[in-house]
Amino acid sequence: MWRRVASLSSSISSSFLAQTASRLNTWESLTTGIAQQAKGVIAPKEKTPFITFVLGGPGSGKGTQCIKIVETFGFAHLSAGDLLRREIASKSADGAMILNTIKEGKIVPSQVTVKLIQKEMELSDNHKFLIDGFPRTEENRVSFERIIGVEPNVVLFFDCPEEEMVKRVLNRNEGRVDDNLETIKKRLTVFQALSLPVINYYSEKGKLYTIKAIGTEDEIFEQVRPIFAAFETVG
Numbered sequence: 741m742w743r744r745v746a747s748l749s750s751s752i753s754s755s756f757l758a759q760t761a762s763r764l765n766t767w768e769s770l771t772t773g774i775a776q777q778a779k780g781v782i783a784p785k786e787k788t789p790f791i792t793f794v795l796g797g798p799g800s801g802k803g804t805q806c807i808k809i810v811e812t813f814g815f816a817h818l819s820a821g822d823l824l825r826r827e828i829a830s831k832s833a834d835g836a837m838i839l840n841t842i843k844e845g846k847i848v849p850s851q852v853t854v855k856l857i858q859k860e861m862e863l864s865d866n867h868k869f870l871i872d873g874f875p876r877t878e879e880n881r882v883s884f885e886r887i888i889g890v891e892p893n894v895v896l897f898f899d900c901p902e903e904e905m906v907k908r909v910l911n912r913n914e915g916r917v918d919d920n921l922e923t924i925k926k927r928l929t930v931f932q933a934l935s936l937p938v939i940n941y942y943s944e945k946g947k948l949y950t951i952k953a954i955g956t957e958d959e960i961f962e963q964v965r966p967i968f969a970a971f972e973t974v975g
């Protein structure tokens with residue numbers, strides 16, 4: 741079949757072919773655009789995004805409280821750690837590098853994490869996002885602002901004593917490669933050295949809400965609730 745088409749095309753003038761090819765290209769980009777718009781990939785979102793960063797050390801209760809915030813205030817929950825673990829599970833090109841980084845308690849290169857977050861944001865119908873466990877470094881923060889082009893509206897900091905965080909992580913029981921004493925110590929050092937500067941940055945910008953992350957899950961949520969309730973009434 742390809743031979744017949746090839747011999748036919750040789751008898752058609754090259755300018756006709758060029759015009760047809762150009763029309764086809766235009767159509768292809770149009771239809772791709774329509775398909776992407778239908779999936780919400782390109783179409784501008786109707787509402788400006790409302791972004792909350794959820795920060796705190798390992799085991800401070802970020803994920804637990806995010807579930808409650810989603811239930812009560814209807815946010816989309818994007819856990820950076822979960823997105824990275826999904827990459828490992830899908831055996832993507834970056835999977836092995838991400839696994840080693842997580843095992844070492846270190847931070848995955850910003851571009852990798854920001855791209856995963858960006859993809860999830862684009863695919864979501866929601867405009868309210870809880871970004872859990874990110875940014876963990878100043879470089880993460882700058883990279884998000886540069887690639888996504890927006891700043892968070894709210895930054896939550898779950899402030900929890902180290903010994904409580906260690907106890908919780910060791911009891912977490914999710915089979916995670918980083919929930920062991922050796923990796924937890926490294927993660928706590930990384931948190932102090934690299935993540936606290938991000939928290940201080942948002943404190944200076946007046947965007948930080950510090951939650952005392954000890955007590956029952958419900959007690960802690962009663963500190964979180966009024967923060968979002970205030971934004972709901974504003975609009």
Ligand SMILES: Nc1ncnc2c1ncn2[C@@H]1O[C@H](COP(=O)(O)OP(=O)(O)O)[C@@H](O)[C@H]1O
Pocket residue numbers: 796797798799800801802803804805908909911912913953954955956957960
């Ligand atoms: N207020 C709390 N008191 C006791 N344990 C908690 C509390 N909040 C969460 N946990 C437990 O601690 C562990 C770590 O919580 P998680 O939400 O995964 O923290 P993070 O996402 O900050 O690492 C989980 O096993 C969770 O069930």
Ligand SMILES: O=c1ccn([C@@H]2O[C@H](COP(=O)(O)OP(=O)(O)O)[C@@H](O)[C@H]2O)c(=O)[nH]1
Pocket residue numbers: 796797798799802803820821822824841842843845846847848849853872873874875876880918927
């Ligand atoms: O933006 C991120 C978020 C997570 N991680 C890695 O993923 C691990 C687990 O992150 P997660 O937020 O799931 O841990 P948590 O704080 O909830 O225990 C971290 O220690 C890092 O190694 C990362 O590199 N960049």
Ligand SMILES: [Mg+2]
Pocket residue numbers: 802803819821873
């Ligand atoms: Mg978590």
